[in-house]
Amino acid sequence: MIEIRALHHRPICGDRQETPNNPQSECRWIAFSITALLLASGAMAQQPRDASVSLNTSDVRIGLSAGSEAPRLTRIAGLAGADWLNQQPETLPQSVEVNGAKVAAAWHLKPALGSADARHVVFVYESAEPHMLLRWQWEARAAFGPVEHRITIENLSGQEIWLPMVDSLRLNLQTPQDMALRNLYVEKGADTPSPQGTHVEPVSEGYRWIGKSSTYAFPSPGEQREIIPALFVYGEDHPQSGWFAGIEFSGRTRITLVRSGDRVESVLGLNPEPGPFATRIEPGGRFETPPVFLGAFTAGPDGAGNQLRPWVRAVLGNPRTWNDPQYPLTVNNSWGSGMQVDEALALRMIAQSKELGLEMFHLDAGWFRGVGDWYPDAKKFPHGLASIADAAHMQGLRFGIWVDWSQAALDTEPGALNVHNPAARGWLISDLPPNWKPEEFKGQTIDLGVPAARDYAAKEVKRIVEDYRLDMLEHDGYLVAQGCVRDDHPHAPPNRSTMRIVHDWASDFVLASNSTDVSYHAVRAYYEIYEKLRREHPGLLFEICNDGGRMVDFGSAAHGDYFSITDTYDPLSNRRAFYDTSHMLPAAMLESYVEKWPVPRSENFLYMLRSGMMGWVSIMLDTTAWTPEQHETTKRAIALYKEKLRPLIRDAELYHVSDRPDGVHWDGVEYWNPVRGNGVVFAFRGATPSESEHRFVLAGLDPSRRYRLHFEDGSAPDREVQGSELLSTGLDVHLATTLSSELVFLQLI
Template sequence: MRLFPAGGSQLEHWWVEKGAGTPSPIGTHTTPIDEAFHHRSISTPMAAKRKSGECIPWQAIHDATNRRGCYTIITTSARVAQAVDAEKDSPAIRVSLEFDENVAPFRSVIRAGGGLALPAVFLGCYEGDVDDGCNRLHRWTERRHLPPSSDPRLPLVVNNTWGRATHIDEASCLAMIEDGAAMGIEVFQMDAGWYRSVGWWNPDPKKFPRGIRLLSDRAREKGMKFGLWVAWTQGGHVRQGDEALCVFEPRMRVWFPDDVPADWRSHPWRGRPCCLDSSAAREWCLKELGRIVREYGVDLLKHDQQMITWDCTRDDHEHTESPLDAGYRAAEGLEKVYSALREQFPDLVIENCVNGACTLDHGIMRQCHYTIATDTYDPLSNRQAFYDASYPLPPRTLEAYVGKHPTPTLDAFRYMLRSGMMGWCTIMIDTTQWSPTQREEARRLIEVYKDTLRPLIRSGNLYHVSPRPRADGWDAIQYMSEDGGEGVVFVFRAKSPDGSYRVRLKGLRPDQIYSIVSEDRKVRLREATGRELMTDGVTVELPRKESSDILHVRQR
């Protein structure tokens, strides 16, 4: 595809990295496009856990002179590449969206009477800045791309047991359900550690002698949904006939990309992923998922570990020896499993984890209602990953894992929780260890999230009103209703030596008067026209490092 910019325009190229494992030092990349410009980035089904440099397959070409631009997305979790090149001796810019044939040629076989549907790519145009373009993309993604949900509240507040790692049992889970319900948490989610062995998804009888259904029923009695972690593509080493997915089971052996040594053993929460291009593997996985959801009373399913293989060497699957074809067909296989599962359980909510955003693209979001943005749980990493991913993906789909962080004061406690409340909030802390004061403050913050923040996260416009978060700075994210009538601004002081920060707002009506009120101080910080607030901004004071506030923006 060739683009011809207007003469004299200053063009910028924008792209973002996956938060795979942990956010990178840059994350959001903005580069001027000159006559020698070249960019190429890739996305694979399973990025390396640290420093992968992989992109979320989205990019924008922004005309900073005329305040307009275009963006592209690729809608698959297969191995793909996006590239932009300035042409020599021509004003044109060449944009390429393709399988990453730098690793191998794409080769596929079309059976007699069959066909091959290649991944869809999209080009969108916008007026304004990059945030304006992304807000249009967010609305389109929500309407046309995400799986349907019968729960109008999404995103939800979740308490996940990973705060205790795999050290969970019936008593600790029941205590967390009671504690979470008292604070207004909406989902109790069991993470890894509840099962007998990877691939054998029956409850550990020592930890859960009365089974999982006892816990899911108790959660619903307390007004909560029940979520369950299942790495359902992972085969383990324990043979149990058809009851467990096992790399050594003769019938199942050929479902895996290759044979493993006889002494191979699965990890406590990771095994060898099966190839979902195998129809027999898909059939077993779908049947097992249906059993899990039905017998255990699962409302929310969290998948983890590698879901899509691209290294399969079996010659009795439909894919060829090309890793590009193998990965693409396995991605299609995942879609087939989830489409069939949703037909059986239309109210089921599905979370994408995959080692903390190692798979993060518009392809996986066709199957999942929400996704983790990074697997590093501290406040700064959560905000960095959210900042990056909220360009290409709707903020209502972006999850933060709120992990244990030093909270010597309530300011620090609020800072920790709010860093995970800009999208889907999952608390990965054993909240029974919080003090009564902390639990009461969490209850208040969750109430504000439900009543004020969530409606804007669901349907408002998002604006990046500060540079990307860094350890020694301030950062801010703004939400504004589409009509410009009301909004909120999340403001964070990390370890900056400065006690105040000026935030210039976006998305306001220039001639209307707005009031800016601090959530924590309960005082009006400024009353001014939208034009003044977008030009001069509002000054926020936070005396302590690692503290925060929420500014309520209301048209008078």
């Protein structure tokens, strides 16, 4: 084996909270070395023993080896000395199906086709018969945070090939038997947050866990909630070092975790259930596993989150969005009036938005002629939507709308997607009975994995954006298929003997052997549509809603700008969904809708507003019904959000400084920006009459420094405190009223 030890130069951000999108700016250059094999030389062909290479960021180092018949991830090492050896060699697909017959595949390393540099490692394997190329790739797209992995398989055989399940990542990590471990994972706030949401489970001998995600949770009774597809596995004892991994894909995926003896096994990838999974690769086509990220961390779940959130922003996020200082925007949304929207209401809301200092008017469902007929209802909007957009723009506001653009229904006007139209009928994920009827904003989903359906949807979405002069497009409902009855689509045909179809509120949900493959194709088509739209309209914002938080994942994070994180909008549900989701995703991407809620006292009113102001805030209330005092309170709250909270929400570290909100006791979240030396604690008092005082033990501060505390509502006089006190006995907050709140600003002295 010939090794070269090469010096590579790569920028590493000294201040990643400030400019994570632009690792080139404000970054210092450091030199580091990798041990790289001269893959392109003939040396490896002569000596096909395992050859190793490592890939680093400032947070993780992984070892990779190119065996002659299979590659291998050899180790994951963190910075605090944590090091896990991986016992699992990659299992390349042993066989494929050609013309209905199983054909064994024999893979051999092709050193000349591979490459390795400081950011990217590719090992290439070839199967001579049937002829396929497999690329096993690892990439460090940022100087910090996790590395990413994907496998692509290209069909060079000239014939159609059917590929079995290929997992994205398989880990089998040597772990001391006596080491106490935990697994943290969080549920999506889909529909409504469950009583638990954030799970921290002991990973003891015999532990077996599986977490699933898809584009639209439709659980059977008793079935476990869907998760944001990632897990944090770490030692229970200080310094709580561990590894984390997640999937950058919105389709049907699963993550497993099993502990047995001195091994911890984890598999990430497409969900093989109900299966058997098979996917078609056309001649010249390719299959790509959902990309995964893998990193190492210390300091427990918030240590992981404070690395993962900026990484999502820097690597998956849209730089144009993050470069906009108004992001995350403050929004006035019409859903407080439900489907009863019209031009007069829209113009009134635009005027109110301007007065309150909000930055976008969001016209929710109810504006259209019908489902699949995405033209303004002429009775409600006699001058169309472009005139509403113009009215918003005249006031300096942005304009966005709700659409469920992959759904068809019964409208027959030109431009409507009608389920009885012969072309559309062939795209539907199931056959409809003759008496089928849509609901007022729900219809039947088309399978975007069909190229003609994808092209239709791309054109229609582009028309909507351009005709209505949109700055923001929200998609909702069951948009991306994950199961389909048809056998003439690019995905695998379903096994009809085991297929189940559930009818729910006008939409069908198909669970069949092909469900994962259907979702694989449909998600890729959905991504293509949004990637194209982003190229054509670079400033356009995408809200991912899907009935409130059903499509919260890292693939969506790479294709959208913010998420509706739950469909239940009371203060407690908003705080719960935020608490859970903010473990994994940047706070700025997490939207809470603030709905009408009983507010007998002004303290309750602020509590309601602030419960939705820890990330992206959308007001969803009839502001014309507010008292003058409530108007003034909101104006001040929005101004404070823009001036002091938004910069922290964008850039600061986030710490979960309480248990998950229960509405009974106190809860809170701390933001701390170590670069600027400022932060804030959102403090919420629960319903218990006797608990007028609480201490929040803070994190991220310097025990040897002093901090100035400012209590925004004046619940206590400003004071100076030693960092060590805030980190041990904690920050003392007194509030006289139940269901009230305070913002405590921190400033390093």
